[in-house]
Amino acid sequence: MSEDPARAEQIRANLAAVREDLAAAARKADRDPSEITLIAVTKTYPASDVRILAELGVLDVGENRDQEAAPKAEATAGLGLRWHFIGQLQTNKAGSVAAYADFVHSVDRPRLVSALSKNAVRYDKVLTCLVQVDLGNAVPVDANTARGGALPNEVLPLADAIAEAPGLALGGLMAVAPLDEDPAAAFTRLHELALSLRSAHPSATMISAGMSGDLAEAVAAGATHVRIGSAILGIRR
Numbered sequence: 001m002s003e004d005p006a007r008a009e010q011i012r013a014n015l016a017a018v019r020e021d022l023a024a025a026a027r028k029a030d031r032d033p034s035e036i037t038l039i040a041v042t043k044t045y046p047a048s049d050v051r052i053l054a055e056l057g058v059l060d061v062g063e064n065r066d067q068e069a070a071p072k073a074e075a076t077a078g079l080g081l082r083w084h085f086i087g088q089l090q091t092n093k094a095g096s097v098a099a100y101a102d103f104v105h106s107v108d109r110p111r112l113v114s115a116l117s118k119n120a121v122r123y124d125k126v127l128t129c130l131v132q133v134d135l136g137n138a139v140p141v142d143a144n145t146a147r148g149g150a151l152p153n154e155v156l157p158l159a160d161a162i163a164e165a166p167g168l169a170l171g172g173l174m175a176v177a178p179l180d181e182d183p184a185a186a187f188t189r190l191h192e193l194a195l196s197l198r199s200a201h202p203s204a205t206m207i208s209a210g211m212s213g214d215l216a217e218a219v220a221a222g223a224t225h226v227r228i229g230s231a232i233l234g235i236r237r
């Protein structure tokens with residue numbers, strides 16, 4: 001492999017530290033670390049880094065822009081990776097994303113459900129979708145800006161639509177902690193929503209929460225999937 005050994009060593013060391021933090025957070029929360037999946041968020045970093053991660057056993061990778069994710073997925077085809085799409089998704093990109101993604105964490109409106117469903121059927125695959133929840137108190141967005149998730153009262157109807165859509169499976173919920181609030185409090189609300197979702201859809205067990213800065217709070221509040229970028233790959237420029 002044509003990898004830079006120094007870069008590989010840097011990623012290996014960062015990854016080891018993140019895995020330790022994750023294990024410590026799990027122990028503190030009385031949870032088994034093996035029930036928490038680490039998704040490495042590789043946005044802005046090259047396909048060669050994705051290859052290094054795969055060699056280190058990280059097969060779950062996250063991206064937030066289709067323009068960047070599609071070529072990276074193509075360049076690393078055959079490594080057995082699972083691609084998690086975690087960013088705002090325009091309906092007209094649903095076809096492209098459905099081609100390589102295994103999970104879409106950012107489903108926030110009914111039109112996206114139908115677009116993803118149509119394309120999952122076209123590719124004859126099952127695409128696992130999570131409802132992204134707007135936990136509130138976030139910086140207000142104007143009418144032209146894509147929202148950061150569905151409002152809590154929109155979660156169940158959207159989840160029902162995913163569960164009923166051909167080609168889609170309902171995975172659970174995803175959220176990003178608001179900027180102006182203690183992440184522990186916000187993730188506790190997410191956990192409560194996840195429990196009520198689970199009573200309607202018992203197989204929807206995924207809780208995607210926690211980034212480099214709030215991993216421990218997310219694990220304490222029941223996260224099953226953490227999305228870690230900068231702590232593994234470095235601060236993005």
Ligand SMILES: *Cc1c(COP(=O)(O)O)cnc(C)c1O
Pocket residue numbers: 041043064086087176210211212213227228229230231
């Ligand atoms: C970039 C990103 C992450 C990772 O953030 P870090 O702070 O670099 O760990 C997680 N989730 C989403 C939705 C992102 O866009």
